[in-house]
Amino acid sequence: MRIVSLAGGIGGARFLRGLLTAAPSSEITVIGNTGDDISLYGLRVCPDLDTVMYTLGGGINEEQGWGRQKESHVVKEELAAYGVEPQWFGLGDRDFATHIVRTQMLDAGYPLSAVTEALCARWEPGVRLIPMSDDRTETHVVISDEQGRRAVHFQEWWVRLRASVPAEQIILVGADEAKPAPGVLQAIADADLVILPPSNPVVSIGTILQIKGIREALDAKTVVGVSPIIGGAPVRGMADACLTAIGVETTAQAVLDLYGSPLIDGWLVAEEDAGVGLDGVSVEARPLIMHDVESAAAIARAALDLATRIAARRGAATQDGDAR
Amino acid sequence: MRIVSLAGGIGGARFLRGLLTAAPSSEITVIGNTGDDISLYGLRVCPDLDTVMYTLGGGINEEQGWGRQKESHVVKEELAAYGVEPQWFGLGDRDFATHIVRTQMLDAGYPLSAVTEALCARWEPGVRLIPMSDDRTETHVVISDEQGRRAVHFQEWWVRLRASVPAEQIILVGADEAKPAPGVLQAIADADLVILPPSNPVVSIGTILQIKGIREALDAKTVVGVSPIIGGAPVRGMADACLTAIGVETTAQAVLDLYGSPLIDGWLVAEEDAGVGLDGVSVEARPLIMHDVESAAAIARAALDLATRIAARRGAATQDGDAR
Known part of the structure; x- marks a missing residue:
């Protein structure tokens, strides 16, 4: 049986782990959300793709639901010592390696779908994981705070502000031009x-x-x-x-x-x-x-x-x- | 008194620490070698500049003479798990942060001299550290081995081969075009x-x-x-x-x-x-x-x-x- 599933982060990844158990002999293709993706410190971070990959590949931090198990945070501490912003996004050392590999491949000209396939060659998630698009899109959230009405990256609203400031609008920047990834x-x-x-x-x-x-x-x-x-x-x-x-x-x-x-x-x-x-x-x-x-x-x-x-x-x- | 010193890596850095002790009230400018610089995993690594910066700034691994003290190697292990090459260059997690900051600034258009100054703002090495040039140069070494006569990056000869294969020629690629860095x-x-x-x-x-x-x-x-x-x-x-x-x-x-x-x-x-x-x-x-x-x-x-x-x-x- 061929099954397609769409997935975001933690909830989607946990459900997919159940789906793999429920239908072990099926061919499952997961179309992953990349609207949450963000560039941090010059590195391209794809939180939802990684959560699916780590969860299905056995590398997820079970308690927090995202990031790697047995994680350390030396790189993040050092970046903070250099005064580098932002400091509200919690990348661990193991996770950094994923973003370094991804960024190197993207800079070399590989599309995100090929990069994701290469990363999954290590994790063997048991599904075919394809980003929704190779074109860069980013979810931005319009908020009003002491700095006025402005759009912030979804991660800033979600992680830094914990969605505590009402979202007036949620916009997928780049949606009009984005094509579905190959496959x-x-x-x-x-x-x-x-x-x-x-x-x-x-x-x-x-x-x-x-x-x-x-x-x-x-x-x-x-x-x-x-x-x-x-x-x-x-x-x-x-x-x-x-x-x-x-x-x-x-x-x-x-x-x-x-x-x-x-x-x-x-x-x-x-x-x-x-x-x-x-x-x-x-x-x-x-x-x-x-x-x-x-x-x-x-x-x-x-x-x-x-x-x-x-x-x-x-x-x-x-x-x-x-x-x- | 105004003193200028030229410096490579470990030996130069240790001498400079002595020079700072010997002439504490002098204004010391160090012109650092960047011929050893190498791009690894998409990150720009400047071993000699960092050895000087860490040694004078109190962050050096004293036993090995390069790299950071209290260092861990999680990122490197993870890169190896992804099969990323080369695996013979030993970057630690703390050190990675330096290269991430440097690369982000270089990609943003800052010259290496400005990046080095920014990194030194954290380390306060007590000297003014200037790379010899903002232009990219790289020392390559001509060797003959089972793969024939070929040029390898200095670091490959020095670190991977431990200089065990005779160097037939040592060439600073880019030397003809490189200008001294500002200052x-x-x-x-x-x-x-x-x-x-x-x-x-x-x-x-x-x-x-x-x-x-x-x-x-x-x-x-x-x-x-x-x-x-x-x-x-x-x-x-x-x-x-x-x-x-x-x-x-x-x-x-x-x-x-x-x-x-x-x-x-x-x-x-x-x-x-x-x-x-x-x-x-x-x-x-x-x-x-x-x-x-x-x-x-x-x-x-x-x-x-x-x-x-x-x-x-x-x-x-x-x-x-x-x-x-």
Whole structure:
């Protein structure tokens, strides 16, 4: 079975680990969000791609959900001793090596997709990880603070400000020009099923959907999403701050409406959100908390099961149509 | 008193620490060798400048003579895990931060001299450290091995091969186009005395002397050199391998002849090399082993004392000439 999944950072990566457990013999392609990417100290940092790569490759710091396990912070301390800014982004020494390799390859002219493939040759994540685009895009957030109304890089809002200042607008700079990375549209076209993990619907999945051609390609496929909102609150992270910025309520219903039909064909919600619905969408209620790999795998199994049933129904309908 | 010194790596840096102790109220400008510089993993590494900066700034690894004290090697291990080459150059984590800052500033358009000044703002080495040139030059070494006759970067010959393969030729690539960095010629012109530490006469001092205008500027000054060769062997390092490559014997006499007059006005040799001499050069024999800062300071004092006497003699001769 060929599965495509879209993914942001921690939530997406943990869900994917469950998906790999649930469907070990499937061919899984992950389209990763690069809107969070940032250049720091002359190095190109791709937080979401790395979180997926480290999580699936066994190198993630489990407690914090991002960065490397057994990490040290000598380089960061030294940069601070030189007075280099910013000092609010916590890169560890092991992580620095990844960014050094990536930057060297990018500077040598390799596209991000080739660089990501090269990095994954070490990590063997068990999926094919492709950045949404080789073109540089960056999510910026418009805020108003003592410095006035201004746009800051998503990471500055998310990491430095902990999303404490309301986002007035969230803009993917470069979205108009960005093309899907090589392999993205083909992987979607070839997919039997598409699964949207409980990643941030605005700055992760929403960002990927802004790359031209991706949403249209997905509209033609059987897509099942896992709600990132349970009982009116994000499972983790600060998705509520992002949803508010784009005028969407923090509910499983509102996120389903945001994605909409024909994109979504099946929607998994938590049991307390039973009752959510949308025309043309099969909604099912399941426990959605990912405590560990096994609970993530159970959610993935439910998503795959729902998607398989929807696809079979569609296949039957198509055959009926053909027979007519 | 205004003193100019030329310096390579370990030997030069240790001598300079002695010079600072010997002449604490002097204004010392150090012209640093950049022929050893190398780009590794997309980062610009300046081994000699850093050795001077760390040694005088109190950050050096005393045992090995280069690199930072309390150093770790996590980044290097991770780069190796990615299969990145070369793996024979031992950059530590603290050291990496220096190269990251340097590379970011160079990429932003700052010349190496400005970058070095910025790095020194942290280290406060007590001297003004200027690279010999802002233009990129690199020492390459012609060798013959199983891969045939070929030129390798100096660092590959020095660090990877430990100078075990004979150097057939040593070439400073870029020497013809390189101009002295801003401040170099002015510092020499303004200097009361110039001291050449016991740095490598071929790939350290010899390299600096190849930058156009520097040798000519030094010819006009009172220059005292400290022999890097004691009793037919280098005090440290592999200067003999470099001297052989350019057809010069490993003796205090041969190095004096190599520098020659009018460049050199005074030459300090070890007691076992008493008898060395050259027309127009005042030679004195002294203990030249640098065990510690105090013995380095004693050598520096002897060099300053000799230089001061030569300069006074010249001043008197000039006054006599004026009076005639």
